[in-house]
Amino acid sequence: MLKNNAVLATVVFxxxxxxxxxxxxxxxxxxxxxxxxxxNIFSKHSLISQIYHTYIIKQVSQPMFEANLALYDLxxxxxxxxxxxxxxxxxxxxxxxxxxxxMEQYSLSESPFETHAAxxxxxxxxxxxxxxxxxxxxxxxxxxLEDRNIEPYRPLNLLSAYGTIMTILLVSFALIIYRLRxxxxxxxxxxxxxEGDMGVRFRIEGSDEIALIANELDSTQNKIRSLIESRTLxxxxxxxxxxxxxxxxxxxxxxxxxEKQRGRFEGIFERLESLIGxxxxxxxxxxxxxxxxxxxxxxxxxxxxxxxxxxxxxDAVDRHIDASIKIEADYRLFVTAVKNLIDNAIKYSPxxxxxxxxxxxxxxxxxxxxxxxxxLNYYIEPFTKEHPTKDSFGLGLYIVDAILKExxxxxxxxxxxxxxxxxxxxxxxxxx
Numbered sequence: 001m002l003k004n005n006a007v008l009a010t011v012v013f014x015x016x017x018x019x020x021x022x023x024x025x026x027x028x029x030x031x032x033x034x035x036x037x038x039x040n041i042f043s044k045h046s047l048i049s050q051i052y053h054t055y056i057i058k059q060v061s062q063p064m065f066e067a068n069l070a071l072y073d074l075x076x077x078x079x080x081x082x083x084x085x086x087x088x089x090x091x092x093x094x095x096x097x098x099x100x101x102x103m104e105q106y107s108l109s110e111s112p113f114e115t116h117a118a119x120x121x122x123x124x125x126x127x128x129x130x131x132x133x134x135x136x137x138x139x140x141x142x143x144x145l146e147d148r149n150i151e152p153y154r155p156l157n158l159l160s161a162y163g164t165i166m167t168i169l170l171v172s173f174a175l176i177i178y179r180l181r182x183x184x185x186x187x188x189x190x191x192x193x194x195e196g197d198m199g200v201r202f203r204i205e206g207s208d209e210i211a212l213i214a215n216e217l218d219s220t221q222n223k224i225r226s227l228i229e230s231r232t233l234x235x236x237x238x239x240x241x242x243x244x245x246x247x248x249x250x251x252x253x254x255x256x257x258x259e260k261q262r263g264r265f266e267g268i269f270e271r272l273e274s275l276i277g278x279x280x281x282x283x284x285x286x287x288x289x290x291x292x293x294x295x296x297x298x299x300x301x302x303x304x305x306x307x308x309x310x311x312x313x314x315d316a317v318d319r320h321i322d323a324s325i326k327i328e329a330d331y332r333l334f335v336t337a338v339k340n341l342i343d344n345a346i347k348y349s350p351x352x353x354x355x356x357x358x359x360x361x362x363x364x365x366x367x368x369x370x371x372x373x374x375x376l377n378y379y380i381e382p383f384t385k386e387h388p389t390k391d392s393f394g395l396g397l398y399i400v401d402a403i404l405k406e407x408x409x410x411x412x413x414x415x416x417x418x419x420x421x422x423x424x425x426x427x428x429x430x431x432x
Contacts, residue, residue: 018169024270042094049096077146121138202215239280242276250266281399282398282399293330297330297334300323303321318354345367348370361426362425368419376397380401404424
């Protein structure tokens, strides 16, 4: 599935990587800006610590302490319930002392009175329900102050920029995927065209690259269709025109008084008729325009039909085929392929005999004789043969190979001891 949608998978992967990278970058910006915001706010703690320190060593009175706090918009939280709620539930943003500790670890009870020349003052900045508080404490006393001018960090601008960029990215990738949709349709149309459906149309409205490719394919398809029609018309017309003079020639040949000349001419005309028949079969197989009706047939019946077509004696063909074995095939075409294999096997066998059997789903045609001097591919090509004879035009194995491919078989060859074995191998179990 993934291989069939590699372009779409690549686009989705690029989208995921891009979105993840942008999100991570904005998260880092958020953390950096938030840390700077907290540092800027917390810079005020030294002033608060100084005011508190002056108050705690009784250098100023309570009214003066409150007046100094009001001067910097600081308000003391005197309600004990609010004090405990904020201390326990608030989140420490920063501290110049033990700020990393949990709020519950700080004792809310009054510390015993101690006299020190200098008191250690610890200031922590706390966020609670959208407000900023400074908790100032020492060993003798603690106070919670609310800064009325400072608000927690709100990354509205950053979120707005992030939302805008993400929207642009998602819309862009959505448009890319939308523009790639015609590719899937085009792929299916090409597959149908490759299977022989000449009526499929590739044309797409538009002027983008995909539309240009589709329209070029449509133009190419029209040219291919015209060439195929011209080729088919030419072959059928020429074969039709040739049959008439051949028929007349055979009639005239029967009127010859010289028996030797009559036999020679009749042989020539028979060869011409056989050649035209093979050309017609090749045109049918290779044109791709014919509908081949495939049904299940018993293999033994197909072989018997091929023996009858080859006009050889049944005793010359040793058949070791289970009568229950069936194959799905176009009967006329498959019988022709088997007939050619039988004909070749008997023709090139010194004893004029051959054998057929099944072996692991493969149909084997074997005969005793000399091994092939060239690779099988050489003999599959049209008009090639090892021993020129008057009965062969070098199209036998070419036709066999073409018919087998139409039935999802391939032709193979093996030399086993003193026998030549031509093997019909199913594509699904094709040998390595």
